[in-house]
Amino acid sequence: MKNILSISKLFLVLIAFAVTSCDVEPLDPAINLDDFDNSNNGPALFKADFSGSTWTATSVEALVSGNFIAISGLKANGEGFDFLVQANAIGTYPANTNLLTFTPSGSEFGYWSTNFNNPEENTGSITITNINTTNNTISGTFNFKGYWSDTSVTSILPVQFTNGVFQNIPFITQDQTGDSFFAKVGGTEFVDVDILTTTISVGSQEFISIGAQNAALNSMTISVKSSLGTGTYAITGNATTDGVQAIYDFNDVNYTAATGSITIISKTATRIRGNFNFVTSGATPFTITEGAFDVEY
Known part of the structure; x- marks a missing residue:
């Protein structure tokens, strides 16, 4: 999508946006x-x-x-x-x-x-x-x-x-939404300045996508199938079969999660809370740890 929308690879998953909360x-x-x-x-x-x-x-x-x-x-x-x-x-x-x-x-x-x-x-x-x-x-x-x-x-x-x-x-403002996002990249905190959450359809499947971006315009996106309930779900790197996915965009390069997991701790009709960790693809993989989100969707 970068050749279409240059503002952020966040749109690779957040291809439609919703103003939440x-x-x-x-x-x-x-x-x-x-x-x-x-x-x-x-x-x-x-x-x-x-x-x-x-x-x-x-x-x-x-x-x-x-x-x-x-x-x-x-x-x-x-x-x-x-x-x-x-x-x-x-x-x-x-x-x-x-x-x-x-x-x-x-x-x-x-x-x-x-x-x-x-x-x-x-x-x-x-x-x-x-x-x-x-x-x-x-x-x-x-x-x-x-x-x-x-x-x-x-x-x-x-x-x-x-x-x-x-x-x-x-x-x-972002502070008023009540949404929160946290993660560490290689042991260093990813300090977000924006959190965007939406539901999107990919083929016949609907996903809840949580995207966060920092001041350097690097972004992280966590997506889970809307049909999933509480529990822990593995990331295998197979976007076709995995019920959960993750992306880390660094310096305009898109790194997809190759391994890891996303845990849905609680979920209602309007809000979802969970934890995550993953290791990306790429010659020099990024290790994402201590991930947590609590957002309205």
């Missing part, structure tokens, strides 16, 4: 969408124009963390925009090297801000105009050309998303 803020149905002025004093709104009409979210949420800003604008039927931007401050960021998506209702695929056949194409941008740390709200604008993410389908044309606006979107 956020309270969904309903939009005021009486707002005038023409009143956007970035004053950060009004109600939350999220809108964009495409296919000849204006689309307006009915719920919004955001996360501002060490390396990333995540923003969602959704409708009750499940369709909506999801953004994951490598940033933590105001500024304009290119769409093709970040993740801006629109997913139609009932689809596992959507329109992504990267042209998979030409990753260097300038597909648009997202601008963070204000991060209000007093009210914990974030505002900005966006526009991007979205390409269908199922590359096996060539009949679906790109969609241009224009006049995108998100204003006064409530956000939480």
Whole structure:
């Protein structure tokens, strides 16, 4: 995926993202969408124009963390925009090297801000105009050309998303999520600044993936099949048959776990806690020890 999304190999497993542990803020149905002025004093709104009409979210949420800003604008039927931007401050960021998506209702695929056949194409941008740390709200604008993410389908044309606006979107910080992640690499603590958790489908199987990233943009991802309960599961290096998997990305090189195990200590419908250890593939393997996670998914 590095030739498609340069921001992190974290996306090798976290190919779709979810803002976890956020309270969904309903939009005021009486707002005038023409009143956007970035004053950060009004109600939350999220809108964009495409296919000849204006689309307006009915719920919004955001996360501002060490390396990333995540923003969602959704409708009750499940369709909506999801953004994951490598940033933590105001500024304009290119769409093709970040993740801006629109997913139609009932689809596992959507329109992504990267042209998979030409990753260097300038597909648009997202601008963070204000991060209000007093009210914990974030505002900005966006526009991007979205390409269908199922590359096996060539009949679906790109969609241009224009006049995108998100204003006064409530956000939480990484410290407020209550999620935790710990591991040592060769005996040295892996100090994370971001934790992202989501459920993804790989073929007919669903996985819960927990990804952590440090300030140097190295990342670690732990994945377990959603169907697994409490217990200890071996990592054998066979991605087809193993119910658990792990990846360590160091200096933009992806190292998969060759041996090890992941233990699910507790699991509910929304939260999972466990331990892990593994040794990676590669000429000089990395040894990951004392791994632990406790996250909402």
